[in-house]
Amino acid sequence: xxDLPATTEALRRVxxxxxxxxxxxxxxxxxxxxxxxxxxxxxGKRIIVGYGFWIFLLSDIVIFSCFFAAFAVLRNATAGGPGxxxxxxxxxxxxxxxxxxxxxxxxxxxxxxxxxxxxLWTQVFLLVTGLLGLAFVGMEAQEFIGLAARGITPQRSAxxxxxxxxxxxxxxxxxxxxxxxxxxxxxxxxKGFRPEIIHRLICFNLFWHALDIVWIGIFxxxxxxxxxx
Amino acid sequence: MSELGFxxxxxxxxxxxxxxxxxxxxxxxxxxxxxxxxxxxxxxSIVLTVAAFVLAETHLIYGPAxxxxxxxxxxxxxxxxxxxxxxxxxxxxxxxxxLALAFGILVVFLIVAGSIWIMNNLQxxxxxxxxxxxxxx
Numbered sequence: 001x002x003d004l005p006a007t008t009e010a011l012r013r014v015x016x017x018x019x020x021x022x023x024x025x026x027x028x029x030x031x032x033x034x035x036x037x038x039x040x041x042x043x044g045k046r047i048i049v050g051y052g053f054w055i056f057l058l059s060d061i062v063i064f065s066c067f068f069a070a071f072a073v074l075r076n077a078t079a080g081g082p083g084x085x086x087x088x089x090x091x092x093x094x095x096x097x098x099x100x101x102x103x104x105x106x107x108x109x110x111x112x113x114x115x116x117x118x119x120l121w122t123q124v125f126l127l128v129t130g131l132l133g134l135a136f137v138g139m140e141a142q143e144f145i146g147l148a149a150r151g152i153t154p155q156r157s158a159x160x161x162x163x164x165x166x167x168x169x170x171x172x173x174x175x176x177x178x179x180x181x182x183x184x185x186x187x188x189x190x191k192g193f194r195p196e197i198i199h200r201l202i203c204f205n206l207f208w209h210a211l212d213i214v215w216i217g218i219f220x221x222x223x224x225x226x227x228x229x
Numbered sequence: 230m231s232e233l234g235f236x237x238x239x240x241x242x243x244x245x246x247x248x249x250x251x252x253x254x255x256x257x258x259x260x261x262x263x264x265x266x267x268x269x270x271x272x273x274s275i276v277l278t279v280a281a282f283v284l285a286e287t288h289l290i291y292g293p294a295x296x297x298x299x300x301x302x303x304x305x306x307x308x309x310x311x312x313x314x315x316x317x318x319x320x321x322x323x324x325x326x327x328l329a330l331a332f333g334i335l336v337v338f339l340i341v342a343g344s345i346w347i348m349n350n351l352q353x354x355x356x357x358x359x360x361x362x363x364x365x366x
Contacts, residue, residue, distance in 0.1 A: 062337060072341065072344065210315070
């Protein structure tokens with residue numbers, strides 16, 4: 001029973017406390033711990049921190065949805081310039097997608113190592129995550145430079161403004177997340193697995209995975225739909 | 230939990246040491262659960278991503294159906310990421326997260342669908358720009 005997966009654990013809690021009252025059902029008294037309401041007091045700080053960062057992530061995703069909306073509205077406003085089909089390089093997008101997906105995977109593994117309190121593997125997986133993120137940003141920068149060399153810049157048309165705005169905003173997020181990752185590696189190395197460091201690692205994990213979710217939208221809507229349009 | 234003055238095992242029959250926490254304590258998470266989730270997430274994501282690229286690049290399915298298929302695959306992959314990488318579950322600890330996510334999805338839907346709807350309507354009802362310029366005195 002000591003290593004119940006979190007989901008089984010959650011199911012057991014729901015069975016015990018179906019109406020989320022914070023105590024056992026069927027007239028038997030006694031609180032159900034750790035759910036953040038009822039008689040047991042506040043939820044753990046880990047859960048509160050995760051929730052707060054989750055709210056931030058959702059607001060960030062709302063920002064991205066505005067860029068997506070602008071792109072969807074302006075996708076045909078090419079002003080006689082190049083359309084989506086002319087600027088999409090599918091093999092490069094496939095490589096970028098692979099890099100970001102694998103970095104999400106190694107990010108999850110790094111947190112598994114954090115849970116096991118293993119400093120070496122935490123650092124190794126964070127480093128691999130950072131290198132894959134760097135590869136992603138590098139490929140995107142190369143793409144933008146190549147487009148600029150062909151005279152395809154944000155000033156050319158409304159469609160290109162929306163394109164560079166959306167993809168560039170995501171690239172900027174990945175770059176900043178990379179800086180955060182380096183900070184976290186230094187903090188883990190110097191300060192060790194203190195609770196607040198682990199909370200920051202949780203937030204970093206959430207951020208990195210959320211960026212991958214946004215990229216799913218970008219490679220589907222901007223690149224693949226653009227290439228087939 | 231000792232200050233609550235009862236023996237939890239009498240009530241719940243819980244053998245799980247993880248739950249013996251004071252409010253504010255950190256529960257122990259198991260590394261194996263995260264590795265398993267990451268592996269499953271990567272596996273599902275690879276299948277869905279490869280499917281999206283193959284469908285977009287080949288004529289495997291009926292052409293006009295490709296955009297719908299791609300969007301369905303993208304939504305499925307976002308779900309996979311939410312469940313296996315972001316660990317959104319149905320558990321009580323996650324109730325608030327799920328409610329916030331539902332609200333976020335509503336806002337995203339309103340922004341994207343509303344923008345497309347309004348701007349299409351505007352474009353449909355406005356005079357084309359070249360005609361408008363010709364009407365200037």
